[in-house]
Amino acid sequence: MRIVVQVKLMPDAAQAQALAATLRTVNESANWVSSVAFERGVPREYELRKHSYTKLKAGGLGAQAAQHTIKKVSHAYAALKANIRAGNLGKPGSRRRSNAESKPIVFRHDAAHPFDDRCLSWQYDAQTISIWTTGGRLKAVRFICSAGALKMLRKHRKGESDLIERDGIFYLIAVCEITEATQYEPDGFIGVDLGIANIATTSTGFRAAGRSLNRYRKRQVELRRKLQVKNTKSAKRRLRNRRSKERRHTANVNHIIAKKIVTEAERTSHGIALGSGRPGPIHLPVVRGRCPR
Template identity: 70%
Template structure:
């Protein structure tokens, strides 16, 4: 299982200047390569290398840096074409699709640059790295990270590492291949119902209320709108300072929720039953005031966190169809639209059970998870005559 580990670089003034100049040089070169790829419609990385490699070397890039710049451009166009085929940038003829396909891809001056082991080496005992720059090899650049992150880097780091700059601070994001724990035989399943009012509700009683997070997001949206209306230099500076702050807050909240859910399942020897929510934004129709809440809700991120933490801990995991789970009674299985009396209240029209709507849905998901796990273990091969 691949995960990423982030460390913060602590360079001195000269080292910081060299790192900043390197990122700007390689991204300027990547923009030129992108123009060549767009103008010549070069479909393959090998062909693109023949047209650009020599020029990149004259621009001060090393051999490996030039290769990575070319590959970065080719990967960006591969992603763009995949999004166009999937319709993620609108239908044919739409303004968004035309805008994306009618000009070369550009890279920010501080966009990430990949490094391999020939351009970057780690000294874990001294917590320093040796890294290639356009001004020569920098040795002894200090980095900071937690003890757990350092242990993960030492044991499982494998593949490329990205150098990025955020608001003048440099980070290395390393790819680590962590082995998955062997899943145990579950003694039942815990259903996890994801929502907007309540971020996560489990069939065992845990509930992560989303009131604070939704209120925080509403405040951030109002503040952004207020600053954007000013259109002053100080307002733009404030907007830049607050960039990614909301994302970090939401990400930290999702990490805490996912860890709580997985830890409880591991402690009780149960598996996890999650909703299959891919494509929910295209399936669900909402009124205009509700669209902001849905599209800013990081349910995919929370689901991904639960999945990778469960796999690292060996917790069995199944995905089930969430259709009608909010209208089905966990007690008798009766499905009726009128069962959902209020957003938080469920009252079965058949057996009369009254429960919290999200708690009832999580119990329905738990039962579906057990059924899916049992069906997967049963043999459907014909009997031997």
């Protein structure tokens, strides 16, 4: 089973500038590769490589960076095709689907970019990394994470890691492969009904009221409205800083509720049955030590 671990990078000013320039360069290159894939109708990786690899290398990208750029574009078109096939972008002829099909995929300048072990190495004891950039390899770039995340990285990190930038802060999203936890046949099931007034209600009598979270959301909406009305530099700065605060708070509340339900189900050797829009529940066996998603 694969899970991801996020660490926060703590580069100095020169290192941060090099990381930002690298992300900007590889994503500009990805946009060019995307236009080639769209114009020539060759979204598959092998065919796309024949039309773009040489120019990417000539433009200053290393061999691995060029390969990953092509791979990223190919995967993006594969995901677009899958979404269209599944009807996630609407019916044929709809505006949303037509917009998606009528132009190349565009990558933001700070979009995530993958690095493999040839481009990125970890020094866990020193909590530093060495990473390839367009300006040369950066060494001793500090990172911080929890003790549990560091232990997970030491034991299970494998494969690629994604470099991303959020509001001027750099993160690495590392892939860890761990052994599947042992599943067991549950003695029964705990029914869970999800909603808005009550975030979760279980058949055992547990109820997680949504009143507090809804009040919090209303306060955030009112605060954003006031800051937008002010329209000053400091107000805009506060809006940027609070951009993802509500999302993080909501995710934390939901995680706490889910953990309580899973802990109770594990203690009583029960599974979890989630209510759905289809007739009958979806039965998800509890995996020891993990919350089913």
